[in-house]
Amino acid sequence: MNSRLHFLGLLETRVTLPNAAHVQNGILPRWKWFSNYNSAGNRIWLAWDDDFLDIAIMDIGVQFVHCRIFIRSSHIYVLVIVSYGANDVGSQRELWQALSNFSGSINDEPWLVGGDFNAVRDLSEVCGTSGDIRLAMNEFNECILNTGLVALPMRGERFTWHNCSDDGRSLWKRLDRFLANDKWMEQWPDVFYDCLTPRTSDHSPLVLSGNCRRPPVSMFRFDNYLALSLGFIASVPDIWRHHIVGTPMYSITRKLKALKPIFRQQRKMKGDLSANVKLAGEFLEIAQRLSKRIAITPCCCIWSIAADLFS
CATH class of the missing domain: 3.60.10.10 (Endonuclease/exonuclease/phosphatase)
Structure with a gap:
C-alpha cells in the first residue's frame, strides 16, 4: 500500500x-x-x-x-x-x-x-x-x-x-x-x-x-412543504431500509445523500423558492404601503396572493 x-x-x-x-x-x-x-x-x-x-x-x-x-x-x-x-x-x-x-x-x-x-x-x-x-x-x-x-x-x-x-x-x-x-x-x-x-x-x-475535508456548508434549511409531499415521504423508508456498512454517522450521511436527487426534483416541481420569497417580500412592501391609503380588504387580497406562492 x-x-x-x-x-x-x-x-x-x-x-x-x-x-x-x-x-x-x-x-x-x-x-x-x-x-x-x-x-x-x-x-x-x-x-x-x-x-x-x-x-x-x-x-x-x-x-x-x-x-x-x-x-x-x-x-x-x-x-x-x-x-x-x-x-x-x-x-x-x-x-x-x-x-x-x-x-x-x-x-x-x-x-x-x-x-x-x-x-x-x-x-x-x-x-x-x-x-x-x-x-x-x-x-x-x-x-x-x-x-x-x-x-x-x-x-x-x-x-x-x-x-x-x-x-x-x-x-x-x-x-x-x-x-x-x-x-x-x-x-x-x-x-x-x-x-x-x-x-x-x-x-x-x-x-x-479518506476523502478531502468537506468544504464549509451553509445553514441547514428544511422546506416544510416536503412533510406534506407524498412523493417525498414515500421515498424516505425506501432509502432508509438499506443497510450501509460503517459507523452510524457514516450510514446516515450516505442515506441523506441518496435523498438529495428526490429533494431536488421536488423543489424543481415547486418552482424557484428564492424567487418566490423575493416576490412575497415585494408584495409585503406593497401591502404595507396600501394599508395606509385604502381599506383593509384589498390588503387581504394581496396577502392571499403572497400566501399562494408557498402552498
Whole structure:
C-alpha cells in the first residue's frame, strides 16, 4: 500500500534514550519528532512532516499523548490523542477517565483518538483462548459512550494483534483502532483506516485515510412543504431500509445523500423558492404601503396572493 503520510505514531519502540535520535533520523530524517521518555518511560513516539503540519503537545500521560495539529493547507486545527493502554483493568481506568475529562473540555474542534487500547469492544474481536475480558470490554465501551466518540470503519486484517505463539495456543485480538467525535465526522464523513499485515511487530500498522475535508456548508434549511409531499415521504423508508456498512454517522450521511436527487426534483416541481420569497417580500412592501391609503380588504387580497406562492 502506497500512502503519503504526514503524521505518525509509534508505540513501545523499545529504543533507549541514547539511541533515539539516531533511530529517528534513520526512519524520517527531515521530520520532527516527539517522545515521552521523561514522563512515561518511552511508550509513545510522534513524528510529523513539518512542511505540512504544526503540532503543539497539549498533555502527556503514561498511556497517551494529546496534541493539537494545525493543517496548513486547510488552515484548521484538529485534536489528536495517540494512546497506548495498560494491560490491567485498574490502570486502564486512568486512560478512560482521562478521555472523559478531555471530552468535557473539547468544544467545537475535530477530535481523533487512536492507538492500542489493549481492550476489545466485543467478544467477536477475539480469536483463541483468552482470560475473562468482559470487565475491560464493558468499561471500554462505557468510556466510548461517555465521551461521545464513534468507531471509524476499518478495512483489511480483522485482528490487529497476534501473540505469535509457537506452542499452538495462538491468540488474535482487535486491540488497535481509531475513534472520532461528531465534529471530525462532519468534516471527513468518509474517513476510514486500513489494518495492514504485520511484519516485525506483533501489531498491525493502521493507516488513516479518506476523502478531502468537506468544504464549509451553509445553514441547514428544511422546506416544510416536503412533510406534506407524498412523493417525498414515500421515498424516505425506501432509502432508509438499506443497510450501509460503517459507523452510524457514516450510514446516515450516505442515506441523506441518496435523498438529495428526490429533494431536488421536488423543489424543481415547486418552482424557484428564492424567487418566490423575493416576490412575497415585494408584495409585503406593497401591502404595507396600501394599508395606509385604502381599506383593509384589498390588503387581504394581496396577502392571499403572497400566501399562494408557498402552498
